[in-house]
Amino acid sequence: MKLTINGEKLEATEGQTILEVAQENGIDIPNLCYSPELKPEGACRMCVVDIEGVADPVTACTTEVSAGMVVETETPSLKKMRKVLVELMLANHDVECLTCDKAGDCKLQDYAYRYSVKKVRFEGEKTEFKGIKDDNPFFIRDNRKCILCYKCVNLCKQVQGEASINLENRGFDTRVTTAFDLPLEEINCQFCGLCVNECPTGALMEKSALRKARNWELKKGSTICPYCGVGCELELNIDENDQIVKVTTNSDNVNRGQTCVKGKFGLDFVNSEERLTKPLIKEEGRFREASWEEALDKVADNFGRIRDEFGGDATAALSSAKCTNEENYLMQKFMRAVMGTNSVDHCARL
Amino acid sequence: MATNEENIPSYQDLDFYKSQRRLALANCGFIDPESIEDYIASDGYQALSKVLTEMKPQEVIDEVKESGLRGRGGGGFPTGMKWQFAYDASGDKKYIICNADEGDPGAFMDRGLLEGDPHSILEGMIIGGYAIGADEGYIYIRAEYPLAIKRLEKAITAAEEKGLLGEDIFGSGFNFKLQIKAGAGAFVCGEETGLMASIEGERGMPTPRPPFPANKGLWDKPSNINNVETFANIPIIIREGAASFKELGTEDSSGTKVFALTGMIENTGLAEVEMGTTMREIIFGIGGGIQDDKEFKAVQIGGPSGGCLPDEKLDLPIDYDSLIEAGAMMGSGGLVVMDENSCMVDVARFFLNFVQSESCGKCTPCREGTRRMLEILNRITQGEGEEEDLELLRTLAESVKKLSLCGLGKTAPNPVLSTLRYFEDEYEAHIKNDECPGGVCQNLLPGYIIDYEKCIGCTYCIDACPIDVVDGRLEEIHEINEEDCNACGACEPECPVDAIIQKNYIEHFPQYRHLLEEDEEEVEA
Ligand SMILES: Cc1cc2nc3c(=O)[nH]c(=O)nc-3n(C[C@H](O)[C@H](O)[C@H](O)COP(=O)(O)O)c2cc1C
Numbered sequence: 001m002k003l004t005i006n007g008e009k010l011e012a013t014e015g016q017t018i019l020e021v022a023q024e025n026g027i028d029i030p031n032l033c034y035s036p037e038l039k040p041e042g043a044c045r046m047c048v049v050d051i052e053g054v055a056d057p058v059t060a061c062t063t064e065v066s067a068g069m070v071v072e073t074e075t076p077s078l079k080k081m082r083k084v085l086v087e088l089m090l091a092n093h094d095v096e097c098l099t100c101d102k103a104g105d106c107k108l109q110d111y112a113y114r115y116s117v118k119k120v121r122f123e124g125e126k127t128e129f130k131g132i133k134d135d136n137p138f139f140i141r142d143n144r145k146c147i148l149c150y151k152c153v154n155l156c157k158q159v160q161g162e163a164s165i166n167l168e169n170r171g172f173d174t175r176v177t178t179a180f181d182l183p184l185e186e187i188n189c190q191f192c193g194l195c196v197n198e199c200p201t202g203a204l205m206e207k208s209a210l211r212k213a214r215n216w217e218l219k220k221g222s223t224i225c226p227y228c229g230v231g232c233e234l235e236l237n238i239d240e241n242d243q244i245v246k247v248t249t250n251s252d253n254v255n256r257g258q259t260c261v262k263g264k265f266g267l268d269f270v271n272s273e274e275r276l277t278k279p280l281i282k283e284e285g286r287f288r289e290a291s292w293e294e295a296l297d298k299v300a301d302n303f304g305r306i307r308d309e310f311g312g313d314a315t316a317a318l319s320s321a322k323c324t325n326e327e328n329y330l331m332q333k334f335m336r337a338v339m340g341t342n343s344v345d346h347c348a349r350l
Numbered sequence: 351m352a353t354n355e356e357n358i359p360s361y362q363d364l365d366f367y368k369s370q371r372r373l374a375l376a377n378c379g380f381i382d383p384e385s386i387e388d389y390i391a392s393d394g395y396q397a398l399s400k401v402l403t404e405m406k407p408q409e410v411i412d413e414v415k416e417s418g419l420r421g422r423g424g425g426g427f428p429t430g431m432k433w434q435f436a437y438d439a440s441g442d443k444k445y446i447i448c449n450a451d452e453g454d455p456g457a458f459m460d461r462g463l464l465e466g467d468p469h470s471i472l473e474g475m476i477i478g479g480y481a482i483g484a485d486e487g488y489i490y491i492r493a494e495y496p497l498a499i500k501r502l503e504k505a506i507t508a509a510e511e512k513g514l515l516g517e518d519i520f521g522s523g524f525n526f527k528l529q530i531k532a533g534a535g536a537f538v539c540g541e542e543t544g545l546m547a548s549i550e551g552e553r554g555m556p557t558p559r560p561p562f563p564a565n566k567g568l569w570d571k572p573s574n575i576n577n578v579e580t581f582a583n584i585p586i587i588i589r590e591g592a593a594s595f596k597e598l599g600t601e602d603s604s605g606t607k608v609f610a611l612t613g614m615i616e617n618t619g620l621a622e623v624e625m626g627t628t629m630r631e632i633i634f635g636i637g638g639g640i641q642d643d644k645e646f647k648a649v650q651i652g653g654p655s656g657g658c659l660p661d662e663k664l665d666l667p668i669d670y671d672s673l674i675e676a677g678a679m680m681g682s683g684g685l686v687v688m689d690e691n692s693c694m695v696d697v698a699r700f701f702l703n704f705v706q707s708e709s710c711g712k713c714t715p716c717r718e719g720t721r722r723m724l725e726i727l728n729r730i731t732q733g734e735g736e737e738e739d740l741e742l743l744r745t746l747a748e749s750v751k752k753l754s755l756c757g758l759g760k761t762a763p764n765p766v767l768s769t770l771r772y773f774e775d776e777y778e779a780h781i782k783n784d785e786c787p788g789g790v791c792q793n794l795l796p797g798y799i800i801d802y803e804k805c806i807g808c809t810y811c812i813d814a815c816p817i818d819v820v821d822g823r824l825e826e827i828h829e830i831n832e833e834d835c836n837a838c839g840a841c842e843p844e845c846p847v848d849a850i851i852q853k854n855y856i857e858h859f860p861q862y863r864h865l866l867e868e869d870e871e872e873v874e875a
Contacts, residue, residue: 042558062558088718174711
């Protein structure tokens with residue numbers, strides 16, 4: 001079907017929302033609570049747009065397109081209303097952008113800039129603050145910076161299937177927390193870090209990144225998680241000393257923004273002093289560094305010697321979940337065809 | 351005895367009942383609500399029998415459409431059309447839900463019906479279930495209505511025993527069962543999507559519409575939700591025919607409406623009138639006018655998020671559309687009458703305080719915006735308002751109204767917007783002149799002063815003052831510390847020689863001139 005957004009004639013399919021069509025076509029409608037992985041929540045109201053013939057603005061994240069629809073996304077009145085929304089969020093926010101570790105990667109900050117919020121007109125009381133929650137090795141929770149977009153709550157429930165966090169109180173006193181305010185380590189949290197990845201503000205932040213670098217100083221490098229065969233795509237955030245400061249993911253990756261605790265928080269070994277970067281050969285009880293060629297030759301020689309002397313069944317192989325499917329396939333093929341044994345196994349079967 | 355009978359007027363002749371048209375409330379107070387036989391004896395369940403034995407579902411829907419019945423729960427959406435949507439929605443399982451949450455402070459229309467005539471609601475729901483193709487219904491009722499719950503439970507059991515609920519009702523092959531779900535009393539759970547979330551055991555938070563309940567409602571199944579009074583009208587429409595129902599009321603708002611009449615009027619209580627009756631008739635006819643012969647100032651109509659209308663709107667015929675136009679709404683039918691001694695800013699503050707504390711917290715404008723509006727109103731009523739505050743208030747009100755997710759936020763600014771529209775002078779008096787014209791806002795009340803010519807130094811006023819701002823010793827002239835006096839008035843009646851006078855009186859009465867002069871002298875000095 002055809003529709004018009006900001007004067008551009010666009011093509012869309014039935015069932016798509018205005019926001020989806022806009023994003024597909026590079027039209028940036030502000031949003032804070034939207035995620036392609038979630039049912040639209042309609043909470044932040046930033047994505048309001050005008051539809052010709054409809055009196056009040058509607059949220060682009062919840063409204064499905066229809067043929068011939070004419071949509072405007074940045075009219076003066078919409079800008080004014082978004083400005084009020086940003087002001088309302090900032091009025092109940094710990095505005096410390098000068099030193100906040102989220103600065104430069106914070107959607108609230110971006111929208112404050114985009115809608116020229118220089119001074120908040122509605123200063124007043126703030127929601128009661130119970131202190132920064134530092135109850136696990138991986139990330140902190142700071143309610144003063146939470147804008148209640150509910151993404152963390154919804155991702156935990158709808159995507160991760162854990163529902164470890166939810167809301168307490170209502171209205172102005174609403175807060176995201178765990179059942180009975182228990183520490184995350186004492187409940188069913190898997191520390192997948194999905195909530196931290198998707199938090200639009202500094203309410204959830206990786207501890208490894210605190211006070212390390214401004215976001216714009218970080219180099220980003222895309223890689224595949226080394227931990228298992230699933231092959232999640234990760235984004236390494238690297239500082240000027242080539243240290244990994246934090247690991248993030250993107251919702252347009254194959255893993256759609258998800259990782260497990262290892263991929264998200266377990267890559268500190270990469271920068272470890274003790275990490276092996278060259279093969280070691282043990283001689284007379286002591287390790288010495290060797291070249292790959294020498295090391296592989298030694299392995300091949302010994303494999304051949306054992307097979308010839310004792311037969312293939314004297315050997316067995318156990319391969320690793322860190323390998324890909326293809327590598328695991330090659331391993332068993334090698335054992336069967338070259339070594340002549342069926343004694344193969346894999347750590348994930350244990 | 352004969353003379354006595356002449357002296358005791360029949361209830362129909364009382365002012366309160368004379369111009370009421372009791373249709374939904376017809377049985378209330380006349381039958382034993384706990385007896386299904388009483389209900390049946392007053393034509394109860396005849397409509398159900400007619401529907402199940404003579405009518406097709408579509409015919410039932412057409413009849414309701416024809417009656418022009420609109421939802422009595424607030425929105426005024428045409429009931430027949432709503433039923434049609436649910437009927438047309440595809441699905442093998444559908445639900446029909448009765449909204450008996452009645453969260454408006456001071457409203458008790460639904461409670462009156464539930465406690466006085468529970469079977470009429472059951473009958474309306476079974477008919478609705480048959481019409482849309484639902485075999486299961488829920489009554490969502492606030493737990494604060496224990497008597498209503500008890501009577502509903504009794505009614506359901508009695509209807510089951512008589513075969514009016516359950517399998518194969520009237521041998522028609524139609525099955526229907528009803529359940530009660532007691533709600534914990536959050537106002538927002540009266541909003542239909544919040545209500546369904548609550549039945550599902552979720553946090554009572556509204557969800558965006560569309561999808562509408564008719565397509566994706568309770569447990570994602572097509573559902574139809576109506577208010578108690580809406581259901582109570584259904585058996586009447588089926589029994590008496592759509593045409594006779596449509597004769598009542600106005601062109602676009604047919605039938606009657608029950609109002610909960612409260613405030614500073616002589617007669618309070620439930621009043622059911624034809625749509626199109628004027629506010630004047632309800633307040634001055636049925637309500638018997640303002641208490642103590644005071645002046646009428648405003649009427650707040652439509653619950654906490656309704657609007658306040660001034661005397662020039664008294665002749666407005668009450669129907670859904672004219673009320674919206676005037677900046678109020680029908681709501682569920684709350685009517686609070688205010689006299690000359692009310693402060694309209696304080697009234698707006700009161701209602702806004704209610705809705706802001708009942709906001710679920712989901713969407714930004716309602717959660718944050720209503721709090722900021724309340725803060726501004728608090729400032730104004732405490733005498734700390736600034737001129738920019740009115741502009742800020744309007745900006746916030748507009749944004750909250752336009753941007754909120756559900757009806758709670760969308761209507762929350764109504765009390766503020768309507769009082770700004772009709773009583774802006776009162777806001778200005780607070781801000782510019784530090785005056786509260788209604789004499790309500792404590793910080794703006796003129797304090798008290800002691801007439802030194804009369805004071806005998808008895809210390810009674812010193813003892814009476816709760817905040818210790820009267821100075822003086824026995825048999826010496828006492829003095830009120832004007833700065834700190836909060837105008838509570840506790841001292842005034844204690845004075846045996848009437849020496850304590852409210853400050854705003856002194857300029858109006860010659861006998862206090864000496865006090866005034868002194869004030870001026872002080873200013874000059
Ligand atoms: C904040 C809020 C509270 C509501 N509370 C009630 C209520 O207590 N009772 C009710 O019948 N409808 C209430 N409604 C209206 C319902 O959402 C819904 O429109 C109504 O139950 C539909 O029934 P009707 O078509 O018969 O009026 C409320 C709406 C909002 C936005």
